[in-house]
Amino acid sequence: MFAYRQDFIRFAVERKVLCFGEFQTKAGRTSPYFFNAGLFNDGASLKHLTQFYAQAILASGIPFDMLYGPAYKGIPLVAGTSIALVEQGCNVPYCFNRKEPKDHGEGGSMVGARLQGRVMIVDDVISAGTSVRESIELISATGAAPCAVIIALDRMERGLGELSAVQEVQRNYGIPVVSIATLDDLLGYLRDRSGMAQNLQAVQSYRDRYGVTNE
Numbered sequence: 001m002f003a004y005r006q007d008f009i010r011f012a013v014e015r016k017v018l019c020f021g022e023f024q025t026k027a028g029r030t031s032p033y034f035f036n037a038g039l040f041n042d043g044a045s046l047k048h049l050t051q052f053y054a055q056a057i058l059a060s061g062i063p064f065d066m067l068y069g070p071a072y073k074g075i076p077l078v079a080g081t082s083i084a085l086v087e088q089g090c091n092v093p094y095c096f097n098r099k100e101p102k103d104h105g106e107g108g109s110m111v112g113a114r115l116q117g118r119v120m121i122v123d124d125v126i127s128a129g130t131s132v133r134e135s136i137e138l139i140s141a142t143g144a145a146p147c148a149v150i151i152a153l154d155r156m157e158r159g160l161g162e163l164s165a166v167q168e169v170q171r172n173y174g175i176p177v178v179s180i181a182t183l184d185d186l187l188g189y190l191r192d193r194s195g196m197a198q199n200l201q202a203v204q205s206y207r208d209r210y211g212v213t214n215e
Contacts, residue, residue, distance in 0.1 A: 004055045005181045008152075009189040011052075015045055018153075018186070020199045026127060027159070029210060032202035033186065035153050037073065037124035050080030052180045053122065053150060054088055057081070060178045062148045065117030067094040070135045078122040081150075097138060115139055118147035125151050126165045126177065136173055146175055153186075154179035157210045164212045183207055 012018035016039065023034040040049045057064075069078025075096045082094040095112030121135045126149070136146045154166050154177070161168075166177045187207065190200035 002055070002059055004052055004059075005185045006189055006192075008052045008181045009185055011048060012153075013189070015039060020202070029206075032199065032206050035125065035155075037152050046076060046080050047084075049152070050077065050084040051087070053077065053081040053152075054084035054090075056178055056180045057085065057120065057150055058088060058090065060148070060150075060176070062120070062176060062178065063118060064092070064120040064147050066092050066113060066115070066119055067122050068115065068119050068135060068139060069094065069096040069122045070131050071097050071099050073124050074122055074131075077124065081122050097135075115142040115144040117144060119144050120147055121149045123149060123151050125153055125155070126169060129165050129169050129172075132169050132173075136175075146173065148175055149177045151177065151179050152181070154182040156183040156207070156212055158212055162212070167212060183211065 009018065012035065017037060018033065018035050020033050023031045025031050037049075040046055067078050067082055069075050078094045078096055082092060085092060093113030095110055095115060098109045098111060100109075115138075119139050121132065121139075123131060123135075126132055132149055135149075139146045149169060151166075155164070156166075157164055159165050159168060163171065166179070169175070169177055183203070184207075187200065187203060190196045190203060
């Protein structure tokens with residue numbers, strides 16, 4: 001296990017980005033935890049978050065030529081991650097899209113470097129996979145090659161079928177999905193913390209009922 005995984009879970013809990021209680025998911029399930037990456041909303045937390053992204057990207061060993069961030073959440077993530085990668089000695093171009101194409105000035109729907117080569121998509125989470133599908137279609141239309149997706153947390157939870165949203169992306173598009181941490185990392189964190197027995201039991205029960213394996 002990479003040490004940064006546990007460090008990331010601890011950081012997310014401290015920032016109250018990852019919290020415990022009863023939360024309704026899009027699938028109508030009552031989840032004992034909630035992760036909201038939008039709460040990494042100041043300079044220090046964004047810097048720290050994107051350093052975790054950079055660590056996970058480099059640890060994956062996946063070859064890539066540039067980064068792409070889907071609007072809107074992916075915009076600060078891709079910019080911050082490119083800076084964090086430079087700090088690790090890896091300087092790569094990045095770009096992001098506009099939701100509404102610009103019809104003046106430079107025009108178009110893309111901002112930043114031209115899409116080319118092997119492109120890694122930087123996003124926060126994968127829920128229904130809609131953002132990833134749109135990103136893959138956009139990248140492929142330019143002649144570039146989507147090579148991977150990097151996200152913050154893999155909930156390892158079944159969708160409508162037997163596969164998780166992450167597994168469906170990997171199956172449907174044939175590209176890997178890398179996460180900074182997973183639900184199993186969260187369980188490991190809870191096991192090692194005193195006073196977390198009730199949260200551990202709730203999350204483990206949820207995992208047993210709705211979880212998948214990443215094998």
